Amino acid sequence: MTQQNDFLPFAAGGSANVLAQASYASDPATTNGFQTGVAKSNHANKALRQATIMASVIAQFIIKNTTANVIDDGTLTTIEANLEAAILQLASGRVIHISDVINLQTTLNGLLSITGNAASASKLASVFNLALTGDITGGANIDGSGNVSLATTFAKNSDRSLAQNGWGWTASGLLEQWGYVSTNYNGDQGLVSVTFPKAFPTNCFNIQTTDIIPSSGGYGDQFYDMYSQVKGSPSLTGFTASLQAPVGGSAGNHHYAFFYKAIGN
Incomplete structure (x- = not known):
C-alpha cells in the first residue's frame, strides 16, 4: 500500500x-x-x-x-x-x-581531559608491565583486555640445603634450619655447643630439640637415656644444649644424640 x-x-x-x-x-x-x-x-x-x-x-x-x-x-x-x-x-x-x-x-x-576515565573501553591505549621484585619475582604485560596470570619464582628456593644438617626458606620469609647432634661425655650432665648450618641474618626465634631414645641399653650403657634443653639465649650462629641424665642415672662415659629445629629470619 x-x-x-x-x-x-x-x-x-x-x-x-x-x-x-x-x-x-x-x-x-x-x-x-x-x-x-x-x-x-x-x-x-x-x-x-x-x-x-x-x-x-x-x-x-x-x-x-x-x-x-x-x-x-x-x-x-x-x-x-x-x-x-x-x-x-x-x-x-x-x-x-x-x-x-x-x-x-x-x-x-x-x-x-586526557587524564580522565573512559566510560567504556576494550583495552588500555598503552600496555604496561607489572613486575614483582624481591624474594618472589615474576611479571606480566597488561593491556586491560582481560585477566592475566603471573608466573612467579621464589628466589630463596635456590638458597637451601636439603642435607641432614640443612636449611630452607618459607614463602613468608622465615629461615628454617635443622640438624643432628651426636656427642660423648663423662658424667650425668653436660653441655654441647651446636653451630647452625647457616647463620640467621637477623633473628633466631625458636629452637626445639627432639631426644633420640636408644632402642636398647640402660644405666651404664653407652646409649644412656638422656634429655636435652636449650641453655641460655641462642645466637645467630648457634646455641648451647644442656644434656641431663634422668634421676637415678649413673655417671660414666655416655653417648648422646638429638635432633633440633630452629626458626628465624
Whole structure:
C-alpha cells in the first residue's frame, strides 16, 4: 500500500514563476518579510517554494524510514513522533567513526581531559608491565583486555640445603634450619655447643630439640637415656644444649644424640 504524504512542494515545476536565487538572496524582504502593499507573485512563490520543499523532504524522509503516513491534519505530535522514529530507524545498525565526522576529533580533544576515565573501553591505549621484585619475582604485560596470570619464582628456593644438617626458606620469609647432634661425655650432665648450618641474618626465634631414645641399653650403657634443653639465649650462629641424665642415672662415659629445629629470619 502506497503511503500518503500530504506535504507537497509549492511552485516546484520547471516553469514556475519564482524569483531567481540571486535576486531572492539580495531582496530586503528575505530579511524583513513582505511589508504593507501587494507582494509580487514571483517573490511570494519563491518564499513558499523554499518552505514547502523542505517540509515535503522531511515528510518523505518519514515515509521512507517508517510505515507511517504523513497527514496534514494539524496534528504536530504525530508528525514529531514519526520523525523521531524515522531518525532512529536510519541510525540503527550504523557505525559512525569519529574520524568520519569533520573536525569532531579536534572538538572532542578540546573538551575531554586526557587524564580522565573512559566510560567504556576494550583495552588500555598503552600496555604496561607489572613486575614483582624481591624474594618472589615474576611479571606480566597488561593491556586491560582481560585477566592475566603471573608466573612467579621464589628466589630463596635456590638458597637451601636439603642435607641432614640443612636449611630452607618459607614463602613468608622465615629461615628454617635443622640438624643432628651426636656427642660423648663423662658424667650425668653436660653441655654441647651446636653451630647452625647457616647463620640467621637477623633473628633466631625458636629452637626445639627432639631426644633420640636408644632402642636398647640402660644405666651404664653407652646409649644412656638422656634429655636435652636449650641453655641460655641462642645466637645467630648457634646455641648451647644442656644434656641431663634422668634421676637415678649413673655417671660414666655416655653417648648422646638429638635432633633440633630452629626458626628465624
